[in-house]
Amino acid sequence: MANNSTNLDRTFAALSDPIRRAIVTRLCEGPRSVSELSEPFEIALPSLLKHVRVLEESGLISSEKTGRVRTCRIERRALQETEAWIHRHVATWERRLDRLEAHVQRMKRKH
Amino acid sequence: MANNSTNLDRTFAALSDPIRRAIVTRLCEGPRSVSELSEPFEIALPSLLKHVRVLEESGLISSEKTGRVRTCRIERRALQETEAWIHRHVATWERRLDRLEAHVQRMKRKH
């Protein structure tokens, strides 16, 4: 599980770039090679490769090289953990609102 | 709604810092002043204020100044939209897996 905080740091940072999000989006539809991934972008291969590395270090994707082709795939876990983090917060926020409302109701009834 | 891509850029970037995530966590429990927010951290006020600004520009929080006190509160929407983005991706990924499995089943039956 490693340092979970650092992990989230990396995942959120990885997702903060539109090119990297686009890569994630495509990989959700299935594995792709590095050059397939680079197609939609007007960006030099080395730059794209850096994005791939960032995604890989964040745990959002993994890759494997066969012959001269490196194939990338999404790693569900990291996405799920990130979603979970956000979800817990939305939930906390909602619980608080509920308590608040209940309190208002009690006050009302006292009158 | 503004430029939604830039919006996600900012939200994810904002969440990539542990101090900012801690701020978000606390604000989910209720509004806090800038100095209340700074308490848990060994960080100069101007630095903390910058984090608050980053969060504000990302839309994750809002703040209002009354007298000399600036009170910050969470803005649910940004959190929800971010969660939604991730969720769509996990969903896409799962649909793909389902199709894949269905395909394998068909292949099996052919033998």
Next chain:
DNA sequence: TGAATTGTTAGCCATATTAGAAACTATTGA
């Protein structure tokens, strides 16, 4: 084998990010 394909490394540059100190403003309470 030799050329094309696919990826990789190294190095450079511009810009953005994060942190701090110092100095300043506005409000509040004694």
Next chain:
DNA sequence: TCAATAGTTTCTAATATGGCTAACAATTCA
């Protein structure tokens, strides 16, 4: 009104990020 409080601005410095070119593998295909 004067001091303390709460926040803000400005500047500086260190580091990280994202992009490029050029040069270099390693495979694969003709």
